[in-house]
Amino acid sequence: MAKSETELTWKDLEIGCIINDPGSARKYESGTWRSQRPTYDFNKCIKCGMCAMFCPEGCIDQNEDGHFEANLFYCKGCGICARECWPRVIKMVEEEE
């Protein structure tokens, strides 16, 4: 059972506090930050990928239909994808919860 971060002892630390686990920050749910989220009308999507290009989180990827969709685990709701989408597929709406 992996320890939570606040349970780590000095012996658990690697030498020099080196991190030997590339990309381990992927476990952090930055999606909890957002106050608005992207919604999609994929009928208009031309699969150009510009939203994926411009996402500062790098969390937009192709779904099974090949359309580009944000991973809400990470999406912070900045709205850049909605603004840059030419065919206007994406619309930002307020987070309900």
Place this chain on the structure above:
Amino acid sequence: MTTRVGVEVSIALADAVKLANPDVIAAYPITPQTHIVEHLASLVADGELDAEYIPVESEHSAMSACLGSAASGARTFTATASQGLALMNEVVFVGAPMRLPIVMAVANRALSSPLSIWCDHSDMMSVRDSGWIQIVGENGQQCVDNIICAFRIAEDKRVLLPVMLHLDGFNLTHVIEPITFPEQEAVDKFLPRSPFPLPLNPDKPVAMGEFAPPFIFTEAKWAHEMVMTNSKKVIKEVWDEYEKAFGRKYYAVEKYHSDGAKVVLMTMGAIGETASVAIDEMIADGQDVGQIRLRLWRPFPFEELRESVKDTDVLIVLDRAISYGGPGGPLASEVKSAFYDQAKKPKIVSFVGGLGGRDITVAGFKDLINKGVEIAKTGSKNEYEIYGVRE
């Protein structure tokens, strides 16, 4: 067997570095370390030493380049003094917790102001708490031997801490002393390659130098402290092995007629050798005196110190650095704290002298010791005594 030769200590130190076969030397010149880095540059230029010599634009960048080099897994060396050590201060503090095995020679010189190019220990004291292993050399032979031991100590997997070697500026760096150099083959055997376990390498990516919020910072510091205190065992091992390989034995606290002596003088650095002459003369004169010389500054050798003066009544400590408005001599205040909780302890008298290259002669040492004994008897209204100031 090698012969003994007369060599300027700076040159000898650089030749010892050559024997250790470093990969990268990043150095910035500052009096009185210049001869060390100059000789290293000429060794590289002549192909006698296969290393990358980075002529950096400041000491801050010198130590920074050393961080990068050691982090990549290369054997790394630099040297500095005084203002240079002060300029690289923040980098020095960073290198130790990052566990980078850098070896640095410090030609002890007074910190400004006023500007002084001459010897004292104020620069050493400015990095006392940096977390480096710190060893002091008192003569040229020790400096050469210290260099070779330093790489071995630093790179030991149980240690992996940077090592600072102190030597008196001018009093050592610019004097010719008799040195016996170990042979290259023997040094190669003593100093095998010991690769850093987690270097910067695209084949196995690591992240170094992260930031630590309060929930984990204490653990990070304690991990470093544990390594530091446990390194004393490794240092002793290395010194034992060095004796077997090269015939010279070193101790954390060197004893000079101190066993059973009622009055003991404690020194650090080359001035101790002058003091030893005074001790000899006083003993010949029938006085019950001895000397101890501190060679291992960090980790502080508490047991060895207490053992060396267990029968002593008066311990006179000479500091070549001052802590303004404080307990005076940093070494003396550490010694006092080492004895505070002990049931049996000597009377400790703190003297500050030899600042900014001021010599203390043999006669001066006799005078100092006698004064110390007097103060131990009568007490003093001062926290410490300053020796040799014209009032």
Place this chain on the structure above:
Amino acid sequence: MEKYSVYVPRLIKKQENFAPGHRACIGCGEALAVRLAFKALDNNVIVVNATGCMEIVASQLPNTTWHLPWIHTLFENAAAVASGIESAYKAMRRKGMAVPDNTKIVALGGDGATSDIGLQAISGALERGHDFTYICLDNEAYMNTGIQRSSATPFGAVTTTSPAGKKSFGQFSWKKNMPEIVAAHNIPYVATACHSYPFDLMEKVKKAVNTPGPAYVHVLNVCPTGWRSATDTVIKLGRLAVETGVFPLYEVENGEYKMSLDLPKLKPVTSYLKGQGRFRHLSDDLIQQIQDRVNLDYEKLLGKAKNGNKRTARNSKKGTAKA
């Protein structure tokens, strides 16, 4: 600059070496720039990061955002640490130790870490000619510590240490021209880039990294937090910075200047300034000063470039790009 194809997935690699889960602000242009820059490179890279936004958001113990070897030490020494790594690899390779070939070293530093506190280290590293690339991530202030001014903060901008008040109009000095300072070191490759021109940025980073010797790329990043702009206008503002001539895109290859973009006419600077709260307080007079200076600097740059559009130079003399 080539027209980008609509099929992005075919042109850039999928792998995110600067992974999601980082703690950059919502809509951070700098995170985008770093993400894009490392999409242009393979995995045989070592990253040296100065203290700053990108270092902090990526490296909270005990996790890391990076999939590449990464080191951070201090604020002002990224170039010096990179010099050490470059020399170490050179020495270790020569001595036959097991290190990969052709490993590229990329130093990342913010505008403060580059043009202020780190100027000495970068100048030294460039002068010594180490084979590394320095990417300056310019968001025009010390953003990580709370939006304090740097020498890269533009004239008139409000920051916490150059606030606008009764006796001050904000930043009193003009943005330090760091690419020119670097070009004066006669290094083989210098370029300016912006995340709003992603393919241009990626090409320049690739070119810089593959140029033997030192190379420098200065990237302008929009910071909605510090510039007080809407998070979704990040890309638009970057485009405007370039299209108004405030931040021209160009390269200096072996001393030869080359514009990256053909701009027949510069947009007026007001179109760029108005989307940003940090310029909200500017009087018309100050805006005109900015416009005049932009025109002047752009003309000078065109004069140096072999392929500059000379018509633009003539137009701006007539003062057509009005505030």
